[in-house]
Amino acid sequence: MKILVCISNVPDTTTKAKFVNDNTAFDTTGVQWIINPWDELALTRAIELKSDAANSIENITVITVGAKDAEPTIRKALAIGADDAVRIDAEPKDAYFVAAQIAEYVKNNPFDLIFSGIESADHNGSAVGGMVSEFLDIPSVSAVSGVNIENGQVKITRDIDGGNEQVTAELPVLTIVQKGIAKEPMIAAMRGIMMARKKPLNVVAPVEVEALTEVVNYEMPQPKPPCKMVDPENVKELVDLLQNEAKVL
Amino acid sequence: MSVLVFTENWDGKFKKVSFELVSYASKIAEMLNTQTVALSIGNVQDDELNSLGKYGADKIVSVNNEKLNILDNQAYTSVIAQVAEKEDAKVVVIAQNNMGKALAPRLSVKLKAGLGAGVSKLPSSVEPFTIFKKVYSGKAYSNVVIKSDVKILTLAQNSFEFEENPKSPAIETFEPTIGEIKTNVEEVEKQSGQLLLTDAEIVVSGGRGMKSPDNWGPIEELAGVLGAATACSRPVSDEGWRPHGEHTGQTGKIIAPNLYIALGISGAIQHLAGISGSKCIVAINTDKDAPIFEAADYGIVGDASKVLPELIQAVKDVK
Numbered sequence: 001m002k003i004l005v006c007i008s009n010v011p012d013t014t015t016k017a018k019f020v021n022d023n024t025a026f027d028t029t030g031v032q033w034i035i036n037p038w039d040e041l042a043l044t045r046a047i048e049l050k051s052d053a054a055n056s057i058e059n060i061t062v063i064t065v066g067a068k069d070a071e072p073t074i075r076k077a078l079a080i081g082a083d084d085a086v087r088i089d090a091e092p093k094d095a096y097f098v099a100a101q102i103a104e105y106v107k108n109n110p111f112d113l114i115f116s117g118i119e120s121a122d123h124n125g126s127a128v129g130g131m132v133s134e135f136l137d138i139p140s141v142s143a144v145s146g147v148n149i150e151n152g153q154v155k156i157t158r159d160i161d162g163g164n165e166q167v168t169a170e171l172p173v174l175t176i177v178q179k180g181i182a183k184e185p186m187i188a189a190m191r192g193i194m195m196a197r198k199k200p201l202n203v204v205a206p207v208e209v210e211a212l213t214e215v216v217n218y219e220m221p222q223p224k225p226p227c228k229m230v231d232p233e234n235v236k237e238l239v240d241l242l243q244n245e246a247k248v249l
Numbered sequence: 250m251s252v253l254v255f256t257e258n259w260d261g262k263f264k265k266v267s268f269e270l271v272s273y274a275s276k277i278a279e280m281l282n283t284q285t286v287a288l289s290i291g292n293v294q295d296d297e298l299n300s301l302g303k304y305g306a307d308k309i310v311s312v313n314n315e316k317l318n319i320l321d322n323q324a325y326t327s328v329i330a331q332v333a334e335k336e337d338a339k340v341v342v343i344a345q346n347n348m349g350k351a352l353a354p355r356l357s358v359k360l361k362a363g364l365g366a367g368v369s370k371l372p373s374s375v376e377p378f379t380i381f382k383k384v385y386s387g388k389a390y391s392n393v394v395i396k397s398d399v400k401i402l403t404l405a406q407n408s409f410e411f412e413e414n415p416k417s418p419a420i421e422t423f424e425p426t427i428g429e430i431k432t433n434v435e436e437v438e439k440q441s442g443q444l445l446l447t448d449a450e451i452v453v454s455g456g457r458g459m460k461s462p463d464n465w466g467p468i469e470e471l472a473g474v475l476g477a478a479t480a481c482s483r484p485v486s487d488e489g490w491r492p493h494g495e496h497t498g499q500t501g502k503i504i505a506p507n508l509y510i511a512l513g514i515s516g517a518i519q520h521l522a523g524i525s526g527s528k529c530i531v532a533i534n535t536d537k538d539a540p541i542f543e544a545a546d547y548g549i550v551g552d553a554s555k556v557l558p559e560l561i562q563a564v565k566d567v568k
Contacts, residue, residue, distance in 0.1 A: 013386070122384065227547065235556060236563045242531070242547070
């Protein structure tokens with residue numbers, strides 16, 4: 001079985017959002033770039049699955065769409081434990097563009113199980129995974145909090161309102177994963193970092209695809225009024241404010 | 250031409266989000282000077298279908314096919330696409346929830362329609378079609394132009410005040426073509442009777458400041474009095490004090506209740522990312538400099554465990 005993990009290169013989640021060029025571009029000054037947290041959990045789960053020989057996973061590939069400055073992030077995925085990496089050499093214009101690039105690669109290089117994270121920490125689109133599956137015309141399962149392999153069959157836990165479902169699917173399948181898929185992201189060990197330098201990182205030219213959306217500009221949230229403080233000895237006042245001022249009770 | 254809404258029901262009753270979606274879609278239909286068509290999938294009776302008319306649906310397309318009893322993303326996408334094409338939909342409106350996130354991206358590719366994910370307001374213009382959405386987990390917003398002929402919008406939860414706009418909708422049943430289903434649901438595990446965290450209008454949430462899982466009794470009691478769901482911060486679920494399903498934050502559940510009460514939660518930026526859509530935030534924390542007070546509307550500096558009994562009593566007095 002071959003696994004592909006889609007990786008998005010995003011600003012560290014503690015980054016303060018700032019914009020330049022008349023608020024049309026994200027200010028990358030001093031920004032630490034990381035593997036999108038959900039993608040990192042997906043990669044962790046893929047490595048866990050591969051570590052059990054019974055699952056007969058031959059290979060884990062990670063793929064990203066990005067310029068050369070995305071390479072440290074994809075190298076980190078190799079250091080954590082992916083076997084090889086693909087970088088499609090293009091600025092990610094929108095989710096449709098990114099998904100079309102990944103799908104094109106997979107058409108020529110098939111995989112059995114594809115992971116993508118539920119959301120990217122930058123544009124919060126929750127879109128690329130589902131789009132890739134539709135481009136490939138393969139089943140997808142979203143809101144996934146568990147993936148196991150039993151006798152060559154992929155068993156997927158999907159979260160639903162108030163519970164979960166056990167889902168099986170024909171392969172290839174794309175799973176869009178969220179919390180629960182792995183406990184903690186795996187951390188690259190020194191040996192992994194040394195080995196990552198020798199692992200293949202293939203740079204692939206993009207295909208011609210038109211983006212369907214375009215960011216015009218960014219806005220910062222409206223500053224909110226300061227927090228109204230209530231004396232801990234006067235909790236009744238808080239309830240009164242919630243009822244009569246905020247009108248939420 | 251039309252604006253199409255994908256509605257969701259629960260055992261034949263529409264979820265609240267379906268009315269929000271219809272109301273939102275009918276406003277876009279007004280901007281485009283066209284009609285609102287609502288799609289219902291499942292076994293929904295006519296009087297329930299008619300209830301969508303109250304919020305602005307001009308027409309209802311009802312699909313009831315047993316192949317759709319389980320959520321197969323490919324099959325559902327294909328059905329929505331068939332109805333969108335039949336109704337010449339220029340905009341398709343879907344909820345930004347588990348189901349919407351599963352279907353909207355697929356539909357975007359199938360219809361070659363640009364996706365505006367997680368919108369919280371009406372488009373600022375329809376020519377060019379410009380939407381407003383949060384980015385960087387609520388730390389900023391973006392104005393985005395959708396350039397394709399057909400557009401797909403997913404509406405952020407609890408972000409749009411729906412209002413009545415009574416219509417007498419025509420109801421039409423539709424038999425879609427459904428191909429081979431390639432996924433199968435083997436088992437379902439569902440807790441019944443519990444208020445869903447993502448649907449709750451009030452959420453009471455505890456953090457590490459609660460000090461021990463033994464101190465959750467009053468949180469549950471307050472939630473009970475308020476008809477609220479309970480939630481927690483990441484350290485609390487990581488420690489196993491509370492189930493993972495309660496973790497609210499960037500990598501946990503993202504919620505947008507009317508009232509969020511944070512008890513003993515300091516308010517790390519990742520936690521705030523999960524609650525920033527809340528209409529009103531109350532924080533109770535011993536540390537007056539905790540970042541939660543920057544996000545909160547009302548605050549009490551104090552020990553949550555000491556404040557809770559009085560808060561429960563004060564709420565009981567007014568309820």
